[in-house]
Each structure stands twice: as structure tokens, then as C-alpha cells.
Amino acid sequence: MFKSKFRKSIAVSTIATALLLAACGDDESAGKKEVSAENGKPVKITFWDENAGPQRTPIWEELISQFEEENPMIDVEYVGLPKDSAKSKMDAAIAADDTPDLASVQTSWLPEFSIREALLPLDDYFADSELNGLINEGALNFNKDIVADKKLYGIPYTQNLDILWIRKDWFEEKGVKIPETWDEFYAAAEAMTDKANNRYGYTIRGGAGGSFQLQRMMYAYNGFEDYLTEDGKATINDQKNVEFIEKYLSLYEDYTPKSDITNGYKEMIAGFDTGVVAMVQHNIGSFGEHKEALEESQFQAIPLPKSENGNYVAEGGNTIGISIFKGTDNPDEAWKFAEFLNSAASQSFWNEQVGQIPTNSDVLKEDWIQNSPHIQTAFEVYDDPNTVLYKPPFYLPEYRSILDGTVDSGIQSVMSGKASAQEFLDEWAGAMEAAQAKYSEHFGK
Amino acid sequence: MFSKNKKIDKLLTLYVPLGMLLSFTLFPLYWTINTAFKPEGDIMNRPLEYAPLNPTVENFVMAWNNVGFATFMKNSLIVGVSTVIVVLICSTLSGYALARYQFKGKRAFMLMLLCTQFIPRSMMIIPLFIIFKNLGLISSPLALIITYTAIEIPFTTILMSGFIANVPKELEEAAMIDGCTKLQSIRHVVFPLLLPGIVATGVFTFIYTWNEFLIALMLTNRQDRFTLPVGLSTMMGEFNVNYGALAAGSVIALIPAVILFAYAQKHLVNGMGGAVKG
Numbered sequence: 186m187f188k189s190k191f192r193k194s195i196a197v198s199t200i201a202t203a204l205l206l207a208a209c210g211d212d213e214s215a216g217k218k219e220v221s222a223e224n225g226k227p228v229k230i231t232f233w234d235e236n237a238g239p240q241r242t243p244i245w246e247e248l249i250s251q252f253e254e255e256n257p258m259i260d261v262e263y264v265g266l267p268k269d270s271a272k273s274k275m276d277a278a279i280a281a282d283d284t285p286d287l288a289s290v291q292t293s294w295l296p297e298f299s300i301r302e303a304l305l306p307l308d309d310y311f312a313d314s315e316l317n318g319l320i321n322e323g324a325l326n327f328n329k330d331i332v333a334d335k336k337l338y339g340i341p342y343t344q345n346l347d348i349l350w351i352r353k354d355w356f357e358e359k360g361v362k363i364p365e366t367w368d369e370f371y372a373a374a375e376a377m378t379d380k381a382n383n384r385y386g387y388t389i390r391g392g393a394g395g396s397f398q399l400q401r402m403m404y405a406y407n408g409f410e411d412y413l414t415e416d417g418k419a420t421i422n423d424q425k426n427v428e429f430i431e432k433y434l435s436l437y438e439d440y441t442p443k444s445d446i447t448n449g450y451k452e453m454i455a456g457f458d459t460g461v462v463a464m465v466q467h468n469i470g471s472f473g474e475h476k477e478a479l480e481e482s483q484f485q486a487i488p489l490p491k492s493e494n495g496n497y498v499a500e501g502g503n504t505i506g507i508s509i510f511k512g513t514d515n516p517d518e519a520w521k522f523a524e525f526l527n528s529a530a531s532q533s534f535w536n537e538q539v540g541q542i543p544t545n546s547d548v549l550k551e552d553w554i555q556n557s558p559h560i561q562t563a564f565e566v567y568d569d570p571n572t573v574l575y576k577p578p579f580y581l582p583e584y585r586s587i588l589d590g591t592v593d594s595g596i597q598s599v600m601s602g603k604a605s606a607q608e609f610l611d612e613w614a615g616a617m618e619a620a621q622a623k624y625s626e627h628f629g630k
Numbered sequence: 631m632f633s634k635n636k637k638i639d640k641l642l643t644l645y646v647p648l649g650m651l652l653s654f655t656l657f658p659l660y661w662t663i664n665t666a667f668k669p670e671g672d673i674m675n676r677p678l679e680y681a682p683l684n685p686t687v688e689n690f691v692m693a694w695n696n697v698g699f700a701t702f703m704k705n706s707l708i709v710g711v712s713t714v715i716v717v718l719i720c721s722t723l724s725g726y727a728l729a730r731y732q733f734k735g736k737r738a739f740m741l742m743l744l745c746t747q748f749i750p751r752s753m754m755i756i757p758l759f760i761i762f763k764n765l766g767l768i769s770s771p772l773a774l775i776i777t778y779t780a781i782e783i784p785f786t787t788i789l790m791s792g793f794i795a796n797v798p799k800e801l802e803e804a805a806m807i808d809g810c811t812k813l814q815s816i817r818h819v820v821f822p823l824l825l826p827g828i829v830a831t832g833v834f835t836f837i838y839t840w841n842e843f844l845i846a847l848m849l850t851n852r853q854d855r856f857t858l859p860v861g862l863s864t865m866m867g868e869f870n871v872n873y874g875a876l877a878a879g880s881v882i883a884l885i886p887a888v889i890l891f892a893y894a895q896k897h898l899v900n901g902m903g904g905a906v907k908g
Contacts, residue, residue: 231851237864239697239872264853267863270844277848281759283768285851477671 228518229260233275233288235505237265240473244538252525259518279303284510286519292328292502295339296580299332305509306336310520316340316527321544323567323574327501331579333628339506342527343541345468346499346563347401350475352377352463353485355384367406367490370464371432374440377463387436388462390453391446391600396592398466401489401500403429404575408492412577417621419614422607430599430606437600446600457484468503469559472540486559488566492573497566501574504544542567583620591616659884665877666690673873689878697875699882701854702861707886709771709846709857710839713778717835718828720783725790726816730799743784751781755848762849769852777849778839786831793827794820829897833890840887858883 234245242265249261264285266274272294278284279301290298298304311317324341332338349364355377356363364370374386390398404412407425414420437445442456450467457465458478466489475484492498507523509516525531529547536543537553542563554560566572578584592613598604665673666689667682693699727733728740758777759768767773797820805815843859850856856864862883865876 239692239865239875242864243696262852264851265864267847267860267866269866270847270863274847277755277759278851280756281763283759283763283851 225258227258227260228515229262230286230513230515230518230522231262231264232522233271233285234263234265235271235275235289235291236268238268241265241539244535248526248531248534251531252522255525256521259521261522282512284512286513286515287507287509287523289342289505290339290508292331292339292341292504292506293577293579293585295328295506295508296332297582298508299334299336299338300580303511304338305511305513305516306334306338307340307509307520307523308337310524311337311340314524316524316545319529319545319547320527321546321567324504324544327574327576328504328506331502331576333580339508340523340527341504341506341544342532343536343539344504344544344563344567345470345541346503346566347398347405347466347468348486348488348559348562348566350457350465350467350471351485351487352457352460352483354483355463363485363487364490365487370490371436374436374464378440383461385442385456385462386440387464388441388448388453388456389434389437389445389600390448390450390466391437391597392449392452393589393593394450395448395596396588399430399433399592399596400577400588402433402466404500405489405498406492408494408496408498408573410498410573410575412575413617413621417618417625419617419621421614421617422610426610427606430610434596434599434606446597469563470539470541472559486562488562496571496573497569498573498575499566501576502579578617578621581617581620581624583616583623587613587616587620662877662880665873666881668874670872670874689874690882693875693879693882697865697879698853698856698861699858699879702856702858703882703886705771705855706840706858706883709774709778710836712771712775713782713839714832714835716775716779717782717786718832720779721786721790721831722794722824722828724783724787725792725794726820728787728791729794740788743788746781746784751844755844758845759848769850769855771855773849774839774846774857777845778835778842782835782838786835789831789834790824790827793824793831797823826897829894833894836890837887840883 232245232249234241242263245263245265249263253259253261272291275284275288275290275294275298279298284303290304295304320340321344324344325337328339328341329335329337349370351363353363356373359376361373361376362369364373377386378384389395403426406429407420407423409420409423411420420426442461444452448456453465454467454471454474456462458475469486472486488497489499507526509519509523513519526535527545529543529545532543532545533548533551533553536548540557540559542560543549543554548554549564554564581587595604595609595612599606599609664680664682667685667687668679669684669686669688672679672682672684728736758773762768762770762773765773767776801819801823802815805819806812810818841859842857843863846857847860847863850860858879862876862879865872865879
């Protein structure tokens, strides 16, 4: 009696579990059948967004529904990836050969993905497309330049630019000139500091991600176009940079909050948005956050000061593009969607919502651009024929880890007085040169 | 005099440290709940608001409806509950074998179980991805259930064998003398005594599956199959963190775990005690 009851209960729970598991497994194929059940078989393509979030996901979903309306035979599936894990997710997908059809891909990932032969060259598609001639030439050429085989692997749909956000109202109040040169920048940092009222002229990102900002400031100052020269030497420990680092990081504590040494992105922006610092260096992408905290009349974007040569220098590759993966079964449909996302209407919609710069020249005449001073500021820099885009070696597998590991902590060492500017830059340059030598040896470059 | 001293002693050695520990533990929770009830504009306000001045539930509504928490929660529940069931069945049986029988290679087997715990999870991602891709299980909850079960079984087996070893063998023998079979004696004698251990193991497994992020993200390629931790992480964009919805989502994600703990608390303390004694 007992025995049979016990057996029964084991049998029942086993069957229940099996059913549950089977139910979980079956769903997907059921979904697929539904799609292909219609006459004419709609094609399903998958799109991965590398920076999903409450702000961007709805924008993509809106664009996808517009596209599906125009193209009833193509079904787009959106997958939003959290920004911090998107790269590793794509890495795993490439390794396992299970990539999506297309994705939003950061320009700095292109060299690595193309070496791994994960992406489809888009040169032919682009040449025949109506987009030809409309997308920012500089950004396209940059994308081709940084990959080993000089092919086009990503069509940039948005670009960003590092600038200085300043508290316009404070500058007016104190009658301080808005900085255009480096001397004026240092003078403003000093003049805007009022420690008694807990106000500082500037804020340095000493914590995570500080390397990127420091690098962009440094090249804006030195005016170099090369990061690594032809013979594999880094321009990082040039005397001009030593001079820059000494002066720039000496702002710490005198004209910046003491907590800057551990500042990450959020702390740095919070300092500006809560009325503690007068100037912060970031990119135009943080406009939305400033707008939430401050009145639009209180802040303004200005370009990084010009280099000694009198021109703007910005980091190249500050774009995000649409790439199609080689593994796709439907390259034509994927291209159609990529083309749609780069059309003037889509780019305008996306960039207006996010607050970044479109790359499609047809968008430039639109009202929202004319009425966005921060976008205008970015244009001023990108449209200036003298502007130089320097090329960081994105293709080096160690590039990112050197910045995150060696440089981030190096900045802290200089700020805390444990290392000199020269020692710090020598270490940074040495690491990049070693990585370049390894790369050249491997690829016989 | 003596009693006064005793009181002060107790205050200094018990209540003060406990109070400090408690506030240290509870502050993040309090701040999350506080943020969840604030409207978006008030979250970054200075001076800080220690209680929401304009309390609102809009963050919860947004997290549940717009961000898709209802779906994420359902997925997490399917994965969590299924994993717990499979893990409990397997680990109770294997734990029994380890606790009650002497067999060749038992020590080596135990050692092997322990060794599986030393492998970093991130190293398994690509092999797992390839295996499940070939099985056609990418984005299926089954992939997560199988992986989590495989990860959890070694540890829970060891845990269960500890609990089972604590149940006196004589009780089983007495039941068998009275006419029970082996299975009946397990079912009617060992099982009820083991309940605290089973609850502890179940809760432990559930919490792991509930919080696991990396594998869930890597093995899922469809938005509507994401589990809660993956869904929560997409609330943090590069320049835009929706703190309100993120906090509300975290509170929602906490609820099942809190209910589970509240229910299982008594068993859990008993269970852990048993395991330690073993």
C-alpha cells in the first residue's frame, strides 16, 4: 500500500517535471512555425542592440515597427543587451558561430570582429545604395582604415564627440571668459573655484574610465595625428604630453573636489548636475542627464580647447554603426534593415531622442538640429576642415585592457603623487608599444 | 551595581554591534525602497530626500508594464522552480547513497564533487553555448535549467548527505523491523526528519537561480526569454540609468525571495544547524 503510493508520487512528480521541461523546450519551434505559416514566408532577422536601456530600447522598437510596416515580409526580432556585457555576449556568439543577422556595433570592435571573420563586408551593398554619398565620409573612411583588410564593415548611424560641459550661468555671474584655449581653460578652472561655497572649477575622472577622457584631452592639446607611428613608437610619452599631464593633473585638489581620485562616470556627472563643479569633460551623450537636473539656460557645451597648432583634435571612431554578421542566412533582408536604420528619417528620430549627432547629411537641415546648441557645437568641430581625427590602435587586442588596467591606475598614482607624469606616460607608452610589436609579429605587419 | 554593569555590558556587546550590523545591512535596502517610490525628477535632488516627498508608484507600473518585468519574472520562476525540483530529487537520492552506503571510491567521488565547484563559471560559457546550440536549446529555459542543475547538484549532494547522516540509522532499522521496505522507511521516517534540510537546500538553489546573471545572459538570445537579473541589467544604459525603475524592479525581484525566506526561515535555521553538526 505504502509502496505503491510512494511509487505513484515519484511517478507523478517525474511526469510533471518532464512535462514542464518539455513545455519549455517546445515554445521556440512553435513560434517559428507561426512565422512561416503565412503565405509567401516572411523572413525573420535578428537584431542585437549593444546598449539597451529604458531610453534606447523603445526607440529601436518604434523603428522596427515602422520597418515591419513598410516591409511586411520581413520580421525583425530585437534583442537588447546590457551595455557592460554586450561585447562578451557577441564574443561568445562569434566563438560558437551563432551570431545574429545584424547588430549595432561600436566602431572600436570592428578590427577584432573583422579579424575573426565574423562580419560581412558591406562595400558592394553600400556602393549601390541610395545612402551612398549621404553618410559622413570621414566616419566611413575611418571604419575602413582601422580594419586590416580596409573593407567597410559598419555603417555609422550616430557619432559622438568629447566636449566640455560648462555652467553658463556661473561663468556669466563671475564674468569669466568661456575658454577657447588651454590657457583660458586653466584660468577658468582657477577663477570658478570657490571652496568656501563648495564650488570647484573642474572635475577630473580619476576612477574607472578616466583613461579615455585623459587620452582625449591629451591629444586635443598636443595636436598629434598618430597614436603609434609607422615604426611602432607611441607618441604617448612625448615631452608635450609630459608637460600636459603635469599641468592638467595638478588641478586636482586645488581646483577640483578631493573625491575626484575615485570618480567614475556617475560621480563626475553628479558633481556637475548637483552644482558642485563648473566644468566637466564628457561627450554630448550626457546632455539628457544634465537637462534633467539643470535648466537649459544654466549649461552649455563647448569644444575642447584647440591644440597649439590652432586646430581641433578629436578621437576618431567615436561612432556606432550597423554591422551585418557573416553567418546570416538573409543578407539582403539584413541590408535592407541596415539601410532603413541609416535613412535620414530613422537617423533623425534615433539621434534626436538620444541627443547625439547623426551621420546622414540629409538630417543636418532639420529643425531639431538647428535648435540644439550642443549638436551644433559638435558639428562645428566635425565640419571644420582643419579638424584632425587621431587614430587610437583599436585593433590591438590589449588596447582596452591597457587603458582600463595600466592607465586608469596610473592616473591615480600621479594624482596621489606616487608617480611622476614621465613615469606614468613611459609605462603607458611601453605597454602600447609592446602590444603593437606582438601584433606586428603575429600579422606580419 | 552588578546588574547595572551587566546591562551596560549587554548593551555594548550585543545591542550596539547588532544595531550597527543591522543598519549596515538594511541601509541599501531602505535606500532602494526609498528610491523606488520617488518620481524620476526627485531622485537626483540635493539635499537628499530621506523619505519620498512626493511618493508615487509610477516606477513600479513602468517596470512591470513597459520594461517587461512580468515576463522576466515568469521566466525566472519557471527556471527557478524547475531547477529546484530536479536538484532536490537528485541530491536527496545521491546524498542518501553517500551518507548511508560504503562503496569503493566514495572519497574520490566526494572529492570530485567538490572539485567541480572550483571551475570558474565564465570559463564554461563558450562550451555551454556550443553544446546548447547543437541541441537547439539556445534561448530555451531548458538550457538554463540543465546548466543550473548541473552546477548545483554537486554542492547540494554534499549538503544533503550531511543532513541524512544526522538522521540516526537506527530509526530506519526500527521501521524496517516493523515491516517497512527500504523505500518506505526513507519515505516515512527519513523524509519528515529531513524536511528542514530539504527546505534549506531548496532555498539555496532557488536563490542561486534567481540571482544568476552571466549564464542566463549568454544562453538567451531572445528578449522575451530573459530572466530577472538580465532584465534588470538592461535598465542601465550608458548615459541613462533609470534609477526609479531600476529600484522598483529590484524591489519586485526581492519579493519572492523575501516571501520564501520568511516562510523557510525556521526550517533554514534548523537545517543549517543540522548540517553543521554533521
